[in-house]
Amino acid sequence: MSAKGRRRRWPARVLPAAAALLGTGALAAIVFGLAPAAAGTADSGPAKGATASVAVPPAPLAARPCTAPDLQVTVGPAGAFHGSATQELTLTNRAPDACFFPGVPSVGAVFDDDSQQAADPGQFASSRADLQPGQSAELLLGTPGSCAGADSSRRRAATRVALGLTRGDSVQARGASLDVQCGRPQVLLFTVEDAPATP
């Protein structure tokens, strides 16, 4: 059943009372599907206008970049995503105020002999991320999961990750697992989680 089909069933005499309580803009958005225009790049597809939807206001921008003391870096599980062997990192702002990354931090895969291999920032080199206090960003690193002759006996795995920040300081996290035998690491995702609920 289409949303349009449902709209016709609202009794007209009820609408004025509801509109007075709600404000005409919000009611119109619900009843007539006048939600804010989407900014996506895909085609619009079938109409789905029956659910109330309000554009999410952007969070306020942080005034300063994140520094090493601000951050708690948590190494998550190794996994598989988009053809890559992945390593998840969670960067949490533990400072009392907001901070930001102007783009994904520079990332180096660090091996047991202390050598490093820089990760390609991919599409996230300029992806600004603002973190409110307690808020986290997810950084997913990946290396190609397959290549001719890939073999566990040829494994060359980084066990640490170094993050370079804007003011020249850096953070290292242990417990990572990134096998580079099939290629250099790349940032696959850099996204901000929802801010924690305020009490």
Place this chain on the structure above:
Amino acid sequence: MKALTRRLPAAVFAMLVITAASGLQPTPARALSGGGGVTIGKGFDACTAPSTSSMKAWWTNTPWTWVGVYIGGNSRACSQPNLTAAWLNTQFTTGWRFEFLWVGPQAPCTTFANRISSSTSTAFNQGVSNAQSAFNALVNLGVTNNAQGTPVIYDMEAFDTSNSGCLAAVKSFVNGWVQQMHVAPGQRAGYYGSSCGSAVDAMASIGHVPDYINGADWDGNPSTSAISCVASSHWTNHQRMKQYQGGHNETWNGVTINIDSNCANGPLAPSATNFNNTACL
């Protein structure tokens, strides 16, 4: 709904409207139903299941009607702070349907941390074990009726398909996955992977053929009829999905999510939608 509105006085009806507008949806009274239904329409998947507020923003006036959700497996890449029974119910109430993905061990000839055994007999047993774990995950997510008929798709990333031993191990694994998924109460077993690089078409010739496929073929063409390296004679009865665009940012109603774009002409949980999109055929 029609009968209900006739019986309600205007003030009561207005209150219902207010509740809807303010997002104060009632707590779901029941868990997500088991089962599946054929949907012909567009869906997206994101490494982490988006928050409810993001899902709500992405519902209205967008092409998306379903979402791929990574429910578990030892190779799941991203944490899932939002994925709960309540989250599933809330999205279902909005109208969303689900592609449940399971990401367990990967092909033995890869560099993934968790891999399938090169022994075909062990690989088969690993497939069985992963199907059991996926079933348990569905039950733990509150899917009712023992998740009977619920579609779950195995995520097998690309591997060296020219490596005959590696391919044999993957086929044996998938054979075990499908066989166990069909054990009563029984779920529908899917196979997702790079349409060429994960040897999707080769799974049409194993003993227990996957019920449906999702071929990642990032050519931008949403048609599930055109999946590279998959014969048009295979999986022809509403058994196809296609991931036609890989990771990219999209913004809808002010919310940006990094997604893969998909089309379905196949089963989604827990039932079909009514928002058909013929571009997916």
